[in-house]
Structures are given as C-alpha cells and as structure tokens.
Amino acid sequence: MSLRIAPATSHATHTDNTVGRHHNGLQAPHPSKGAPSAPGLPDTLRNNLTAQAPRGSPSLNASTIPTSAHPLEARLLAWRSTQEALKMESLRRAYGMAEPIRRGMEMKIVQDSSFVPLALGGPRGNVHQDILALGGRDAEVSWEDVFHNDEFREPPAFHDEMEKRLKMDW
Template identity: 45%
Template structure:
C-alpha cells in the first residue's frame, strides 16, 4: 500500500458546494457547439437538391467506410480525423486550433510495438 500526499491544488480543501457547470449560458454557445453538424446538414441538403438522394447516401457510405477502416497507432494521433475523412467532409483546406493542440500532448502513450502486440494479440 502506497501512501500519497494530499494534493490541495488539485483536490481542494474540502467538498465544494458550487455546481460544476455554470447555470447560465449564452444563446450563441449552443449554436457554435453544433456548427459543424449544421454545416454538414446544409451541404447534404444542397447535394440532395442538386444530384438527388444518391449523392448524400454515397458520401455517407464513403465516410462510414473511412471511419471504420482507418486504423492508426496512438503515436500518430489516432483520435483525430484522417486526411481521407477531412476530404470527404470538405474540411481539408482549413486549419483550426483543435488540429494542432488536441489536449492529449501530455498523455502517456503506449509505444508502437506495444500497440501492435495488443492489436494482433501477440502477448
């Protein structure tokens, strides 16, 4: 049994009675949160009006195949969308903050060899 020192900066002094999430939000916040989904729906509606139902269905099938078939090790940032997915979504020409800083820079990543051994069930 290991004894650990209480981390006051992370855990605080005691139980906090304040709610974790703020109760009031700006109306624009929910719209920004759903921006990508709304843009995708507008693109699909435009394709449906122009080319018929087959084009949005084909694109949805291609996107599903890319998401299921694309496997990358964690060292190559496996949680991010692939280049193929970016092309199908039409976001290959944009660069955002989330593309560079994913929030997992300090995460403990398994090595490529450990990940392949786990995937292929060698050990």
Template identity: 35%
Template sequence: MSLRFVPENDQLSDAKNTQFGPAAPSAPGLVDTLRSGEPPLSVSSKVNNRHPLESRLEKWDQAQRDLQLETYRRMFGAADPIKREMELSIVQESDFKPQLFANSAITSPSEDILLNRESTVGWEDIYNGSNNVRENDFHAEMEKKMGI
C-alpha cells in the same frame, strides 16, 4: 430541406421544471432525481446566464454539414450524400484506431477527409491533453496489427 447557413436560435426564454429530466410519478411537476441518478437541477442555470450565440455556436458544425449535404443532394442527386454518410459511419465505427488517436480527442485522418476538415487546424490537433502518453508511430502500429 432548407439551405440554412446559420443555425436557428434555440435559446430558451422560459422553461418548465420537468423539461430537463423525467417527471416523478408521484409529483408530476418535479424532476425525479432518485430514479434518474442525477443531482438536483437548478432550472435557472439552464435558462439564465446564457448568451444568445451560445446555442448557435454549439450547433454550427452540424448546420454546415447539413448545408453541404443538401447542396450535394441538389447537385448530384440523393445517392451522393447517402454514400458520404455511409462512408463516414464506417470510418467512425471502425474497430482499428491507431494508438496515436486512441486516447485523445483527435479524429482520424479518414474522418477529417470525409468531413472536409483535412486543411484546417483546430485546438484539438495541437492540445490533445495527452502529455504523458507514449506515442508510437503509425508504421509500428500497422506492423503490430498485421503481425509483421
């Protein structure tokens, strides 16, 4: 693996018609919109009117995570990034999620700690889009879960 700080440029300069969906069996040059269940696709909307930085910004967090894991692998060996990824998958697949985080895009505090985002404030932390959701405190949720 490399120590790439900035994601590579994946901006499309040309595209084939069947690059963005499955090809129809009777007409291999066309996207099969009936079987895929998606509306007709405009290939020009996928290629044109995109800024060169847009694809890099979409992959920024993943590139930083890959760089961090590669650095950990070189410093501490292969076991450390494997352990960190296992802990992250356990936290993401956990069945218990407090009501405060259940209906929003906010990640859990455990996930923020494992991704080293506990000291950052993003727009998801403030504008979570749940204006009318009744928010219970964490202690009430735990009491309800434990049956206390």
C-alpha cells in the same frame, strides 16, 4: 429540407458567473473548474451553467465532441451542423440522392472503424473523418488537437502497435 444558412437561435442569451455550481436543476458537465483538455488551468468560458443546446449533426462522433456549457461553443456546433445540412441538400439537388447517401455511408464506415493507430490520432482523433467532412476539417486545428493530456508521453511506433494488436509481442 430548407436551405437555411444560419442555425435557429436556440442558445441561451444570458449566463451568470455569480451563481453556484448547481442552478435550476442543471449540473455542470465537469466538476472541476478546468477545461477538459487542460484540467489544471481555470477555464472561465466553460464555468457558466446554461441549458444544453443540440450538439452538432448526428453524423459526428459523440465521443469527440467536447462537453461545455458555454453558449458560444454550442452556437458554433449548431452553425457547423447547419452548414453540413445545407451542403448535403445542395449535393442532393445537384447530383441526386445517391451522392449524400454515398458520403454518409463513407462517413459511417470511417466512424465505425475499430482500429485507428496512434500515429493517426488514436481513438480520440480521426484523420479520415476530418478529410471526409464536407468542410474539409483536416485543415482545422482546435484546442483538443493540441492539448490532450498526454503530450509528455511518446506515442508507440506503428509497428509496435500492430504487433501488440496481433499478439506478436512475445
């Protein structure tokens, strides 16, 4: 494992806004012109068609990663993946193999949890996963954290959600 600081350049160097929606066999990830979080708003950054770059680290949950064709977003995900690999390698060299394995097991347990209350973000967001991330992603606020298509719906209370889950809502 190397101590690489910046990810390798595997992103596209040029995009063209004048091509159609189908170019060189690539298909746009979203048929609409809007962002996945706000479909009514045109998103010029996501309308480009490029080859898909690797998406983050395998420890990230694939359902929470936004699908985009913009090279900057793919580059930022590759940067996060490289930084995570660097920190895990540093932990392995400082504390031995047990520390990265323990952190990986904790992350896997949190990702595989079957029930996340809506008060903690529901199935879309995982506060525990953000806290366990090596960079401390619990302090970050991204576009998907703010605009998630159901901002006008009031979330159910925690007790109502537990009663429904335990079939006590007769």
